[in-house]
Amino acid sequence: MLSKSTAMIQIDKGGHDLFGRDAPHYKETTVLVRNRQDFWSGAMFIALGGAFALKATSYSMGTAARMGPGYFPFWLGIVLALMGAVVLMTALGKRAPETEITRFDFRILLLVVGSVTLYGLVLRPLGLYLSVFLLVLVSSFASHEFNWKVAVANGLFLVLFSYVAFIRGLGLIFPLWPAALSN
Amino acid sequence: MELMDNLMLGFSVAFTPENLTYAFLGCLLGTLVGVLPGLGPVPTIAMLLPITYVLPPIAGLIMLAGIYYGTQYGGSTTAILVNLPGETSAVVTVLDGHQMARNGRAGAALSIAAIGSFFAGSVATVLIAAFAPPLAEVAFAFGPAEYFSLMALGLIGAVVLASGSLSKAICMILLGLLLGMVGTDVNSGVARYDFSIPELQDGIDFAIVAMGVFGLAEIMANLELKEQRVEIADKVGSLYPSKQEFKESWPAVVRGTALGSALGILPGGGSVLSAFASYTLEKKLSANPERFGKGHPAGLAGPESANNAGAQTSFIPLLTLGIPGNAVMALMVGAMTIHNIQPGPQVMTSHPELFWGLIASMWIGNLMLVVLNLPLIGIWVKLLRVPYRMLFPAILVFCTIGVYSLNYNVFDIFMFAVFGVVGYVWSKLKCEGAPLLLGLVLGPMMEENFRRALLLSRGDYTTFVTRPLSASLLAAAAILLVLVTLPSLRKKRDEAFVEED
Numbered sequence: 001m002l003s004k005s006t007a008m009i010q011i012d013k014g015g016h017d018l019f020g021r022d023a024p025h026y027k028e029t030t031v032l033v034r035n036r037q038d039f040w041s042g043a044m045f046i047a048l049g050g051a052f053a054l055k056a057t058s059y060s061m062g063t064a065a066r067m068g069p070g071y072f073p074f075w076l077g078i079v080l081a082l083m084g085a086v087v088l089m090t091a092l093g094k095r096a097p098e099t100e101i102t103r104f105d106f107r108i109l110l111l112v113v114g115s116v117t118l119y120g121l122v123l124r125p126l127g128l129y130l131s132v133f134l135l136v137l138v139s140s141f142a143s144h145e146f147n148w149k150v151a152v153a154n155g156l157f158l159v160l161f162s163y164v165a166f167i168r169g170l171g172l173i174f175p176l177w178p179a180a181l182s183n
Numbered sequence: 184m185e186l187m188d189n190l191m192l193g194f195s196v197a198f199t200p201e202n203l204t205y206a207f208l209g210c211l212l213g214t215l216v217g218v219l220p221g222l223g224p225v226p227t228i229a230m231l232l233p234i235t236y237v238l239p240p241i242a243g244l245i246m247l248a249g250i251y252y253g254t255q256y257g258g259s260t261t262a263i264l265v266n267l268p269g270e271t272s273a274v275v276t277v278l279d280g281h282q283m284a285r286n287g288r289a290g291a292a293l294s295i296a297a298i299g300s301f302f303a304g305s306v307a308t309v310l311i312a313a314f315a316p317p318l319a320e321v322a323f324a325f326g327p328a329e330y331f332s333l334m335a336l337g338l339i340g341a342v343v344l345a346s347g348s349l350s351k352a353i354c355m356i357l358l359g360l361l362l363g364m365v366g367t368d369v370n371s372g373v374a375r376y377d378f379s380i381p382e383l384q385d386g387i388d389f390a391i392v393a394m395g396v397f398g399l400a401e402i403m404a405n406l407e408l409k410e411q412r413v414e415i416a417d418k419v420g421s422l423y424p425s426k427q428e429f430k431e432s433w434p435a436v437v438r439g440t441a442l443g444s445a446l447g448i449l450p451g452g453g454s455v456l457s458a459f460a461s462y463t464l465e466k467k468l469s470a471n472p473e474r475f476g477k478g479h480p481a482g483l484a485g486p487e488s489a490n491n492a493g494a495q496t497s498f499i500p501l502l503t504l505g506i507p508g509n510a511v512m513a514l515m516v517g518a519m520t521i522h523n524i525q526p527g528p529q530v531m532t533s534h535p536e537l538f539w540g541l542i543a544s545m546w547i548g549n550l551m552l553v554v555l556n557l558p559l560i561g562i563w564v565k566l567l568r569v570p571y572r573m574l575f576p577a578i579l580v581f582c583t584i585g586v587y588s589l590n591y592n593v594f595d596i597f598m599f600a601v602f603g604v605v606g607y608v609w610s611k612l613k614c615e616g617a618p619l620l621l622g623l624v625l626g627p628m629m630e631e632n633f634r635r636a637l638l639l640s641r642g643d644y645t646t647f648v649t650r651p652l653s654a655s656l657l658a659a660a661a662i663l664l665v666l667v668t669l670p671s672l673r674k675k676r677d678e679a680f681v682e683e684d
Contacts, residue, residue, distance in 0.1 A: 067370075108407060132584075
């Protein structure tokens with residue numbers, strides 16, 4: 001469980017992780033791309049570096065003594081793309097450790113990011129209280145142990161908490177109620 | 184004694200009822216969030232950052248520092264009671280701390296951790312007070328070329344001393360620097376990478392990136408784990424360590440403090456590296472290393488003191504040179520900038536009450552945490568029992584409210600969502616977010632100094648190597664980079680982060 005979390009855990013030569021358990025993915029097999037994580041990271045860095053450098057050419061470059069706005073980002077982008085190529089090539093090497101990219105859980109991604117986006121969309125028209133409640137309710141579906149009662153109760157509690165801590169306590173200025181009601 | 188005068192000034196600032204309250208609130212909030220598993224200092228601070236914006240600068244920074252130490256303390260509590268590190272530096276605490284709890288010595292383990300941390304915090308506070316002024320003097324000799332080289336050294340140090348793939352970390356730094364380019368260029372007024380979106384012309388707020396990449400992405404990673412059986416040590420037991428435990432832990436506390444203080448000053452150092460190094464050291468020095476990992480008090484006391492000392496001394500480069508050494512300090516830079524304080528050597532002379540007040544409040548904060556953590560342990564245990572399905576929506580609520588209150592702009596919430604998705608992809612690719620954050624904060628500063636240095640030298644690139652100070656800083660960076668790529672040292676570096684049993 002811990003090896004999947006973002007905690008800093010490295011794998012030593014013997015194939016054990018920090019807690020001495022057997023590390024997976026160390027089988028000797030012949031595949032085209034051994035280190036998939038690094039391969040795709042490298043590809044991403046090349047693409048992003050290239051994109052930044054390309055866009056930088058649309059700004060004035062200037063000279064080294066009088067740099068334009070494009071100069072620094074252009075070279076940064078080039079260096080990033082080159083470093084990305086190094087990451088990508090290393091991932092293809094024979095001695096690269098074999099890694100897999102674990103499956104994307106699109107349900108969780110959609111529900112969590114979707115609930116935040118929804119909150120952003122309805123905050124102005126519906127006000128803080130309803131938006132917070134919606135955020136809690138929708139995001140709760142992402143948990144595998146979803147329960148209507150708990151989610152609703154949690155939503156009500158967090159609306160109350162937001163009022164006490166953020167509106168009353170800190171005096172943050174939010175649209176509170178639906179815009180249609182306040183007129 | 185100038186030091187005494189300065190400290191007196193600091194304490195007179197920190198001891199106002201108002202600032203004491205904010206230090207206390209910061210510690211309380213920090214512990215509260217730090218106790219929650221899976222939420223480290225970076226997202227916690229990013230999440231609570233907007234709260235401090237409404238306060239006056241001194242109170243805001245005191246509260247932020249309190250939050251920082253609070254998350255450290257809270258993280259160790261979780262690590263000891265539950266077999267889950269609340270944050271990366273607590274990974275080591277889990278090894279012996281949780282074993283002590285299993286052996287029925289949870290109370291003693293918590294006390295050792297708290298007292299060790301307090302001792303380390305006190306020593307580190309004195310160190311900051313003593314070493315910051317002379318270091319700041321050095322900084323006044325710095326020109327733009329030196330600042331650029333220093334930042335380059337800092338960034339290289341951050342990747343070399345951090346864990347994980349070196350080349351990927353460098354890429355993440357470069358990407359962070361590039362993201363820092365988004366927004367209006369100060370010299371020409373040209374809006375760069377704004378895609379005609381007016382909100383992007385002010386640049387990307389580091390707090391949004393931190394919350395998205397660390398907070399939102401972490402929630403999704405945690406939800407994926409599904410079956411998360413948490414084993415909580417129920418019986419805390421006596422809080423007093425036995426004579427034997429005390430005897431075994433105090434030398435480790437002293438060594439951990441020394442090691443942590445030294446490593447914390449290094450760029451990229453700070454709490455994580457200190458904790459790992461201290462554990463390795465204690466195990467090497469111990470007469471019976473086989474007891475490590477089975478609940479040896481030294482294996483808990485050393486790293487706990489080291490991480491607290493490191494967390495504290497990592498303020499030194501920030502306060503004297505204005506250069507953040509790690510992601511948390513990068514957040515502090517952002518906070519100071521929002522309060523219109525440019526971090527750097529001039530802070531000490533232009534805002535002495537802020538500088539010394541912050542240092543004094545560090546010590547007060549550490550004292551408060553001991554008082555707060557030990558008697559209130561029952562509350563923290565209860566908090567650990569809150570199921571994740573109720574916890575993560577609450578984190579989402581705090582994050583979204585925090586993000587919105589940065590600029591009172593809905594666009595920031597969408598940016599937060601975007602960086603959540605990006606962070607999720609990065610977590611799948613095992614690309615670390617911390618170097619990116621450091622790059623993001625340093626990006627504009629670095630470009631500014633780079634341009635100014637070359638303007639002064641009329642476009643002559645050799646200015647970076649012909650100025651002796653700048654040359655030695657760059658040489659240090661190059662040496663670090665070469666050292667870490669040597670195969671023999673590479674192995675050592677990996678070993679330092681792997682403590683297999």
